[in-house]
Amino acid sequence: MKIAIGSDHGGFPLKEVIKPFLIKQGHEVVDFGTDTMDSCDYPIYGELVGEAVSFGDCDRGIAICGTGLGISMAVNKVPGIRGALCTNEFMAEMSREHNDANVLVLGARVLGEGLALRIVKIWLETEFAGDRHQRRIDGITAIEKKYLK
Ligand code: RB5
Numbered sequence: 001m002k003i004a005i006g007s008d009h010g011g012f013p014l015k016e017v018i019k020p021f022l023i024k025q026g027h028e029v030v031d032f033g034t035d036t037m038d039s040c041d042y043p044i045y046g047e048l049v050g051e052a053v054s055f056g057d058c059d060r061g062i063a064i065c066g067t068g069l070g071i072s073m074a075v076n077k078v079p080g081i082r083g084a085l086c087t088n089e090f091m092a093e094m095s096r097e098h099n100d101a102n103v104l105v106l107g108a109r110v111l112g113e114g115l116a117l118r119i120v121k122i123w124l125e126t127e128f129a130g131d132r133h134q135r136r137i138d139g140i141t142a143i144e145k146k147y148l149k
Pocket of ligand 1: 071
């Protein structure tokens with residue numbers, strides 16, 4: 001898969017751990033930054049990751065900040081994005097199986113590296129179940145369309 005990844009300074013250390021893990025798993029990674037620990041603003045990177053997925057340039061995205069909260073709010077403002085903030089393996093699995101999440105959101109100051117990598121692996125390997133869940137995804141898209149001008 002071609003995976004967009006981005007973080008603010010709070011998520012930067014975890015982004016640097018996840019990148020080689022993805023490459024080792026055979027994925028192509030497009031890194032939208034940030035590239036240092038210097039303080040920066042998470043909406044910039046949420047937007048970049050969201051656009052890469054929404055425009056179809058990347059298959060999936062991973063967005064990281066300190067808690068995952070701010071960048072989750074930002075990435076979910078991009079039309080077509082279903083960003084899921086996951087703090088455990090069950091949420092990772094369900095966010096794919098039931099919600100067809102196309103961006104995984106992580107909090108680098110919330111998760112240990114080992115758990116974060118388990119979440120990434122499960123999230124990438126779990127398929128969307130479709131069926132009744134597709135109807136609910138369509139419902140989310142309908143809300144988005146209603147407010148898009
Ligand atoms: C940055 O200090 C921090 O606020 C940010 O990474 C994130 O946690 C915001 O939601």
